[in-house]
Amino acid sequence: MITNMVEQPADRLANTPPGPSAEPHANTPPGPSADAPQANSGAGTQTGTDAPGAAERIAAIRERIDEIDDALIALWQERASLSRQVGATRMASGGTRLVLSREREIVDRFREALGADGTQLALLLLRAGRGPL
Numbered sequence: 001m002i003t004n005m006v007e008q009p010a011d012r013l014a015n016t017p018p019g020p021s022a023e024p025h026a027n028t029p030p031g032p033s034a035d036a037p038q039a040n041s042g043a044g045t046q047t048g049t050d051a052p053g054a055a056e057r058i059a060a061i062r063e064r065i066d067e068i069d070d071a072l073i074a075l076w077q078e079r080a081s082l083s084r085q086v087g088a089t090r091m092a093s094g095g096t097r098l099v100l101s102r103e104r105e106i107v108d109r110f111r112e113a114l115g116a117d118g119t120q121l122a123l124l125l126l127r128a129g130r131g132p133l
């Protein structure tokens with residue numbers, strides 16, 4: 001889980017395997033980390049540095065990261081909804097719940113674009129729409 005790592009100085013990250021507590025329950029959104037040391041103490045989210053220029057630059061970049069995350073979440077939810085509609089339509093007409101050849105195409109597409117992470121992302125996307133196999 002990245003949440004705990006980003007609030008530690010980089011030199012503390014090496015050779016520190018995540019313990020059991022680093023991975024919360026799969027469906028539990030992570031809350032604020034109470035145990036990690038803070039690199040700066042102003043108002044708002046920690047940037048991980050006390051250097052004013054760097055902190056401001058990081059805050060600006062984070063605005064775009066947050067926008068991207070919002071879009072990813074909305075797209076994720078829309079895709080899952082559409083996938084469920086396809087499944088319901090198909091089953092209501094006597095068809096199958098899944099079409100594995102189509103799923104294979106999707107996994108291949110993500111893997112070709114993103115490598116091994118793409119495979120994992122595609123599998124998560126598919127599961128979000130049609131449930132676990």
Ligand SMILES: C=C(O[C@@H]1C=C(C(=O)O)C=C[C@H]1O)C(=O)O
Pocket residue numbers: 082083084086087097098099100102103106125126129130
């Ligand atoms: C949405 C569909 O149904 C299922 C879900 C898929 C998906 O989430 O992309 C792909 C194939 C099917 O197993 C579909 O056939 O397009």
